[in-house]
Amino acid sequence: MGKGKQTKQQILATALNVATATSLNDLTIGGLATITGLSKSGLFGHFNSKENLQLEVLEYAQSIFTDAVIQPTVNMNSAMEKLLTTVECWLNWYRSQGSSCIFVSTSVEFDDQPGAIQDLVKKRLQQWLEYLTQLAQTAANEGQMKGDARQFVFELYSLYLGSQQMVWVGFEDEQHTRFKCALSALIQRYQ
Amino acid sequence: MGKGKQTKQQILATALNVATATSLNDLTIGGLATITGLSKSGLFGHFNSKENLQLEVLEYAQSIFTDAVIQPTVNMNSAMEKLLTTVECWLNWYRSQGSSCIFVSTSVEFDDQPGAIQDLVKKRLQQWLEYLTQLAQTAANEGQMKGDARQFVFELYSLYLGSQQMVWVGFEDEQHTRFKCALSALIQRYQ
């Protein structure tokens, strides 16, 4: 890997941390340059626009997310086992990012801001929901679940969102007890 | 009501629309002045700082929210009836605001931005969750529900969050069918 790509990866790693801790719009080229020890224009040269930087941050986040949440289950043969492990990794991912998920915050941040970033965020969320649906549907086909797979995913994702918000206001604890409680009730209801 | 207060109310109404359609931070003094037909400094004089403007927008939103969601149930004597009507009004509020809730977006926007605004947003959300819990608890005391009232509210609020996000990506329809489906399953599970 050449020097350029190497620096870029390092910038993206830092940028993801900053964007997760604040927001994708609060990500500033000058600020990011200071943190990474580069000059403003030196950093800028890697992306040629702020929007490109933001898009690349999202793609970088996606690659980490895939490694942390999707990859671990790739060799499992039971869909139900896949599903349960995925949810566990999903929570771990969220915690590893400092108790906030960039995909959730960007969804809210860009839901009224048309453009390339919104398009990407929306597409990724749709893909993720479809992936979960597929998992649930396969589990159903294998006789481990019954009912509407999409409705199941709707409720599962809702709980994921709710858990994050409510940890923030102290209505949910850091171990996501209420989430897990609701999850087992949800699973029970669908089997 | 003097001229000053009258203008201020009009500014706040417009500001709430803008903040709901974009975000509380994207609310701009110059932009808001243009929309309301005032000069930048003329509008500024009503608030003396952007943060004050934002705080007053939140309080204005709260007053509307109270009228639309809490007031309608004030004369009901069955807690369960109150609860169901509240949820219905809650959905209507969300729709009346152009399918986005300023309390939800500000919660995400300011969850990592300490200050007076974050404090207010957090307090209001806590109050709302407590209010819902109180409703559920009273319904339980009246024999119309059983189980953990807080857990019930956790799941209810999660569904509210989820419904909004998933309307956005087309995983939920505008009539909130999945929300209502999940809601009745939730209620059934708790009675």
Place this chain on the structure above:
DNA sequence: TATAAAAACGAACGTTCGTACTTTTTTGAG
């Protein structure tokens, strides 16, 4: 080691924003 390309730098520009002043206009009570 020579050398062209890649990477990084430094300074500047145009714009947007919040805010501070002063001045003008409008309001409403006596």
Place this chain on the structure above:
DNA sequence: CTCAAAAAAGTACGAACGTTCGTTTTTATA
């Protein structure tokens, strides 16, 4: 109608931001 107070306007400033451009330094290959 008067006139002080309130409301609104006009102008200006400083800071932060994304971006451009010319230059310098570093990298990596032949």
